[in-house]
Amino acid sequence: MAVREIRIMGDKVLAKKCREVKEMTDRTRDLIDDMFETMYGASGVGLAAPQVGVLKRIVVIDVTGDDPYLLINPRILETAGEQHGREACLSLPGKMGEVTRPNYVKCEALDENMEPFILEGEGLLARCICHECEHLDGVMYVEHVEGELLDAEAQEPEEEE
Numbered sequence: 489m490a491v492r493e494i495r496i497m498g499d500k501v502l503a504k505k506c507r508e509v510k511e512m513t514d515r516t517r518d519l520i521d522d523m524f525e526t527m528y529g530a531s532g533v534g535l536a537a538p539q540v541g542v543l544k545r546i547v548v549i550d551v552t553g554d555d556p557y558l559l560i561n562p563r564i565l566e567t568a569g570e571q572h573g574r575e576a577c578l579s580l581p582g583k584m585g586e587v588t589r590p591n592y593v594k595c596e597a598l599d600e601n602m603e604p605f606i607l608e609g610e611g612l613l614a615r616c617i618c619h620e621c622e623h624l625d626g627v628m629y630v631e632h633v634e635g636e637l638l639d640a641e642a643q644e645p646e647e648e649e
């Protein structure tokens with residue numbers, strides 16, 4: 489496993505649509521392992537393959553730190569509700585913005601054995617599924633930001649003395 493370089497907004501790969509994964513190969517398994525390691529190394533909660541320069545429809549997510557998800561060829565089937573909140577991205581370090589997303593998402597994907605499964609999520613998991621799946625179509629969250637992008641460092645609460 490290896491930590492890969494995270495591509496930064498402006499990199500052309502982030503604006504391209506990804507190809508479906510047709511079969512599981514050793515190379516794809518290595519990519520998935522590297523994506524998890526890269527996400528955890530950057531203290532992220534999600535990462536899409538184009539963020540490490542690979543145009544494959546693969547997403548890794550872990551919003552709790554102990555419940556990782558691998559989504560191959562994910563497809564959102566259903567959404568409901570609405571949530572507003574600050575969102576950030578490993579491909580735009582130091583920035584965040586207010587984004588409205590569904591509060592519930594149901595998606596279909598393939599697992600590491602290329603078997604289909606359904607993942608349902610609410611709150612942060614729903615937000616993350618939407619955010620990462622959009623990366624697979626060349627869309628970044630900044631296209632949904634309401635108002636201005638903010639400096640993430642300036643938004644950190646000060647510690648009490």
